[in-house]
Amino acid sequence: MDRPPTTFSQQPMTDTETKITQAQSAALDLANLDEKTRNDALHAIADAIEAHSEEILEANAADVEEAEKLLEAGEYTQAFVDRLKLSESKLESIAEMVRSVAGQEDPLGKTLEARRLDEGLELYKLSVPIGVLGTVFESRPDALVQIAALSLKSGNAVILKGGSEAAESNRVLYEIICEAAQEVPEGWAQLIEAREDVATLLERDDAVDLLMPRGSSAFVEYVQDNTSIPVLGHTEGVCHVYVDADADLSMAEDVAFDAKVQYPAVCNAVETLLVHESVAEEFLPAMADRYREAGVELRGDERAREIAEMDAATDEDWTTEYGDLVLAVKVVDSLEAAIRHVNAHGSKHTESILTETAEHAEKFMRGVDAASVFHNASTRFADGYRFGLGAEVGISTGKTHARGPVGLDGLTTYKYHLEGDGQLVATYSGEGARPYLHEDFDGEWAPGRLSEE
Amino acid sequence: MDRPPTTFSQQPMTDTETKITQAQSAALDLANLDEKTRNDALHAIADAIEAHSEEILEANAADVEEAEKLLEAGEYTQAFVDRLKLSESKLESIAEMVRSVAGQEDPLGKTLEARRLDEGLELYKLSVPIGVLGTVFESRPDALVQIAALSLKSGNAVILKGGSEAAESNRVLYEIICEAAQEVPEGWAQLIEAREDVATLLERDDAVDLLMPRGSSAFVEYVQDNTSIPVLGHTEGVCHVYVDADADLSMAEDVAFDAKVQYPAVCNAVETLLVHESVAEEFLPAMADRYREAGVELRGDERAREIAEMDAATDEDWTTEYGDLVLAVKVVDSLEAAIRHVNAHGSKHTESILTETAEHAEKFMRGVDAASVFHNASTRFADGYRFGLGAEVGISTGKTHARGPVGLDGLTTYKYHLEGDGQLVATYSGEGARPYLHEDFDGEWAPGRLSEE
Structure with a gap:
């Protein structure tokens, strides 16, 4: 009697479309997989990675061989090829990472709020998976394992699109993961490989709930501009350190050095x-x-160059993420000018003030619009592991859903469960309406058993 | 020395572009406006609406006069014209609504988490405004006041785009609001009026942090498809009531009646x-x-029509939001078939099961993917006020950021504040790395004073 789920197109589905629809279907079952099954599957994946290391390294060698040809042709850098390369010890640490994800606190099924709307009418806000995650990531083959592990732990189905440079490694790792996670609803993880598949992924707002692109700012912006699916991503990290008039200068020197070098x-x-x-x-x-001495190239504004020798900064320098041993330097008139500069040129990632005056710290931390604002600490602390969030999904420079370093909680949403015994809205409406109680209480949702019984 | 904020275009800004940039600038100051100033401004707005009722009703009469012409021409319905019409008593209830927003708990400055990363290195997660909200709403003039009030309460700047039918009413209300909220950073609320302005709004991802469109599903989908700004909205409400094999049929009849009628x-x-x-x-x-008897038109599947007299449902009926006294009816083989039907055809809004068997309720509530899942209660309870969220921003059918009925919390995000005394990441890295403590504690952020001092 039942029709299959409506699909977004009346035309026959392509292979990629079918994979996405399978993930959508698996997500419904995966959402209620108990914690033990998810953790057991993660341990099985870790064991399988170690057991199949030879097979993985063989596939990886093929990828590396291809990459080295392109290195010789000048299309890739040595650093790029190095990141692609796996080894026995690297695989061990990948397996350990999966076990550590298994060891994290369960992000699902938490009662976030419990409220008695009336006697016998109880509302519970529970953490649940988001559904289907669409991920596109860089060439490091450990990225595939990490993303699959975080998705499984958080009960989400996942579409995996890795770089073509790591195609062989990704394919083998994907197969090992699927085979090891036998108790997980089939189809929960899907590998897509061609560049055209990304366009298909971005169109499937009927099936994909959240996109998590990793890669260059330009790529993340491309994704944001070409989909109506919400995007959790990070465009740029243009972070600032501000040395205030009241800074401990010796501390400031150490922190500014650490933050760059x-x-x-x-x-x-x-x-x-x-x-x-x-x-x-x-x-x-x-x-x-x-x-x-540490090899950092400095680019200063006029006033900075009057004080110390450095190249001249151009307008572009104030908004550039160097990702390298280059630093722009600017002398400002005031704390307010520093705040204005950060808000005009920063990327809302991480900003740090060095000062011994609490009022200055407060003004900066309140005034600067960024996910992370630090007082007397290096910007480098902005990281899921250092923040104590456990496994890190990434860092978001968006302002909604999840901001800054994102842990497993960022891969969850919530669902309201209401337990009643036949209540009607009519009873609570119009003349002689029964009033609501709206009383928060400590309690866990238990289906069918109202808490006072 | 400081340059003005970078704008998205080198061409001269249009009037609308200037307004959006002004809101962006005001948002930075508004974010730190204390609770009393925000609440005082809301009370001043409420008082001003009452004091200027004559002026408002005059402007509204002009809108209504125009609308009545279009009603005669058959372009508007009577219900549409009625919704547009203000009265002295309607204005009083609008003023009361603003006062009730003022009376809500402050959504800002809450310490959501506090964690000691190490002795003397403390991380606080604080609730903060999102920034600039872009809102597009229907013709009821009270919508402008409600949205402005919720934005101000939550410390967000707001771009207001109302329907052209309410242009005169909106303009007067907007002026009264701005004049009354004198202590609020100038430019926090901006009125845009032309249809073309919406396209400008959707392009300003450099300045607008969240879009909140209200209106038809088609309009919300248009917004989602034409912007890279996150959208908090609600497309359709295709809600189901499932009467289980183990339902109390008398309760089921009352609940199913309430939910429709x-x-x-x-x-x-x-x-x-x-x-x-x-x-x-x-x-x-x-x-x-x-x-x-209540005038509900029923459209059933084959099995339903064998049992009771009703019209035949077509495929389209299973995914239609009637918003009227029309109801589709289907007989299902099993609980599982009901769950499958809801997941295939529902809009992830609100789903209710009537059953006396806890296991059936659990299976349905876990298995159905919707923001709100109810057991033995009418779907009509899915509402911010009834849920005890206070003022309601709207209902979201998205799965990220905020889901279901959204209160003031949905207009906030968070910011991480880290207080240190010169910590370097180098200390916690590599060989001999100092370990992290990662110890949660109860505490409020106080700038410059670490909690153990």
Whole structure:
């Protein structure tokens, strides 16, 4: 008697369309898979990765061989090829990562709120999976395993689209994962491979609930501009460190150094150093020397270049994510000018003020619009693991759903469960309406048993 | 020394573009306006609406006069013209609504989490406004006041685009609101009026953080398809009531009646009634009589029509939001078939099961993918006020950010504040790395004072 789910098109489905529809169907079952089954599957995946290491490394060698040809042709960098390469020890750490995801607290089935609307009418807000995640990610083959593990832990079906450079590695890893996760509803993870498949993915707002693109800012913006599916992503990390008039300058030097040099390739590294004019002459020369010794190229505004030797910054420098040992430097008149500069040029990622004056910290932290605002700490702390969120999904520079470092909670939504015994809205409406109670209480949802019984 | 914020275009800004940029700038100040100033402004707005009632009613009369011409020409319905019409008592209830928004708990500045990453390194997750809301709403002039009030309460700047039918009323209300809210950063609310302005609004992803369209499903879908800004909206309300084999049939009759008849024009009214085959013969004839007496037109599948007299349902009926006294009726083989029907045809809004068996309720509530799932209660309870969320922003059928009835919390996001005393990531990395503590604690953020001092 029942019709199959409506599909978005009357034409025959392509292979990719079928995969997405299968994920949509699997998501409904996966949503209610108990915690033990999900965790057991994660452990089985970790074990299978270790057991099949030879097969994985063989496929990976084929990818690396192809990549090396393109390296010779000058199309790839050595760093790119290195990131692609797997090894026995790398596989062990990938397996460990999957086990650590299994060990995380369950993000599902939490009672977020419980409220008695009236005697015998109880509302529960429960955490549930989002549904189907559409992910597009970079060439590192560990990305596929990580994304699949986080999706499974959070009860979401997932469409996986990796880079073509890692095609062989991804295919083998995907097969191993699906085979190991036997108790998980079939079709929960789907691998798509061709570039055209991405366009198909972006069109499926009937089936895909959240897109998580990883890659260049340009790619994330392309995704945002070409889909009506919500996107959880991160465009740019143009982070600032502001050295206030009342900074402890020795602390400021250490923090500004750590924020740039400790790992410059990542999004939470500082890209622009702002220095209050009253401390610039004392602070900048020594700071510039220390940066220079570490190989950091400085690009300053006029006032900074009067104080220390550096190249001239152009307008473009204030909005550039270098991801490298390059730093823009600007001297500002005031705390307010620093806040204005950050709000005009920053990417709402992470901003840090160095000051010993609480009022200055407060003004900066309240005034700056960013996911993470720090006082006397390196911008590099903006990270899911360091924040104690456990496994990190990524860092979002959007302002809705999930912001900043995103943990497993960012892969959940909620569902309202209302337990009644036949209540009608008519009873609570119009003349002589029965009033609502609206009384919060501690309690867990238990179907069919109202809490006071 | 400081440059003005980068704008999205090098061409001269149009009037609408300037307004949006002004809202963006006001949002930064508005974000930190204290609770008392926001509430005082809301009370001033309520008072001003009462004080200027004559002016408002005069402007409204002009709108109504225009609308009546179009009513005569057959372009508008009487109901449409009635919704547009204000009165002295309607204005009083609008003013009361604004005061009740003022009386709501402050959604801002809540400490959602506090975690000690290490001694002297404390992370706080605080609720903050989203920034700039872009709203497009229907012709009822009270919508403008309600949206402006909710935005102000939640510290968000707002772009207001009302229907052209209410242009005069909206203009006067907007001016009264701006004049009354004198302590609020200028430019926090912006009125845009032309249809072309909507296209400009949808393009401004550099300035607008969340779009909240209200209106037809087609319009909400148009917005989703033509912007990269996140959209909080609600497409359709195709809600179901399922009468299980183990339902209390007298309760089921009352609930199914309330869900359709108590107010059929709204999104949480039921559109399809599903009945288990084992109770269909006992339940449907009386139910059909009761519906017919209330003027409900029934459209059934083959099995339903064998039991009670009704028109034949077409495929389209299973996915139609009638918003009227029309109801589709289907007899299903099993609980599982009911769940499958809802997941294939529903709009993820609100679904209700009538049953005395807890296991059946659990299976249905877990298995159905919808924002609200009810057991033995009318779908009409899916509403922000009834749920105890206070002021309602709307109902979202999306799965991310905010789902179901959305209160003021749905207009907030969060910001991470990290308080340190000079910590470097280098200390916590590599060989001999200092471990993290990651210890949750109860505490409020206080800038510059670490909690253990």
